[in-house]
Amino acid sequence: MDSQHFLGFFLLIFLQSCLVSADINGSVLKMKTGTSSVPFDPTHVTQLSWHPRAFIYKGFLSSDECDHLITLDEVVADIEARIAAWTFLPVENGESIQILHYEHGQKYEPHFDYFHDKANQQLGGHRIATVLMYLSDVESGGETVFPNAEGRLSQVQDENWSACAKNGYAVKPRKGDALLFFSLHPDATTDTASLHGSCPVIKGEKWSATKWIHVRSFDRSKRLNRRAAMGECVDENENCAGWAKAGECKKNPTYMVGSGGSPGFCRKSCKVCS
Incomplete structure (x- = not known):
């Protein structure tokens, strides 16, 4: 996809989003999805990095929603709509939410969410964005780390961070928070700064829910x-x-x-x- 087509793609997304009924109440944007109202508050979002493009949303999920996902109940329409409102990417472009559970010592090696082969790109194209929702607090360890991020050398980390987290820019798992990062640049080329992994859990356990979103319908x-x-x-x-x-x-x-x-x-x- 060239940059002109990519811009057209985002314009289409914007026009689609305009078709969703919305109203502003203070700083809270309420996206209307059928008969439900999904609150989205942009003041809860903090930009973490531009390389890769990464953002954290404090309190994206309620405690009940976190527990709800851990039980593997598939009734998640409101959460799906909230993700679409935040990312400006259509619900139909996303894969099913994946629930992950990490116990003591378990980790996820650094990897990219975009594809390296053409076969996986045939359905929906590249994964453009990832929303990682933390469903539990972790007493120690379990951070999400970006080894290639631009902020890896400037982030201030004390003794509360694990040794793994100090290998890059890291985000602590906090129940209810959601991390959004993009695997593609705005010109649709792959972003090597999006390399990420999950540090070993040192104390406690980690529950998370991952939503992968493609450039086209999946x-x-x-x-x-x-x-x-x-x-x-x-x-x-x-x-x-x-x-x-x-x-x-x-x-x-x-x-x-x-x-x-x-x-x-x-x-x-x-x-x-x-």
């Missing part, structure tokens, strides 16, 4: 039906093999294997294909 059902008809059994993420090796098939079965008639993204690596 209709996974069409691709799954096409592959099923052809008798194919493939992974839908290039990281599946590594995740399976790290035990994610058992730790995160909903995403990896699937549940409730919805197939997971890594069925081949988890060896559950029929």
Whole structure:
């Protein structure tokens, strides 16, 4: 996608967002979605970095919403609408929310959310943005770290930060907060500064919910039906093999294997294909 088409894409998103009924009450923007009203307060957002573009929203989720997601209940329409309001990216461009659970010593190695192969870009294109929602506090460790971020050398960190967090610009997990960062530059090229990982949990446990958003509509059902008809059994993420090796098939079965008639993204690596 060239820069001209990319700007056109964002203009389309803006026009679509204008079609959503909204009203301003003080500093609170209420996005109307059907019969529900989803509060979005821009004063809660703080810019963390421009390289990568990263922002933190304090109190994005209520405590009840955090607990609600941990139970893996799929009734998350209000949260989806709030994410769309914040990112200005349509709901249909997003993948299903992924719930992650980290216990003592568990971590996630630094990686990119954009793709390195053309096959994964066929459905929805690159992942343009990631919203990482923290569902629990962590007593020690578990920070999200950006090793290549521009602020990695200037961020002030005391003894309350883990050794891992000091390897880059880091964000502490706070229950209810949401971290938004972009994997693509405004000209649609990939941003290597978006490299990120999850530091090991030192004390306590960490629950988080990840929302990946693509540049185009992400209709996974069409691709799954096409592959099923052809008798194919493939992974839908290039990281599946590594995740399976790290035990994610058992730790995160909903995403990896699937549940409730919805197939997971890594069925081949988890060896559950029929």
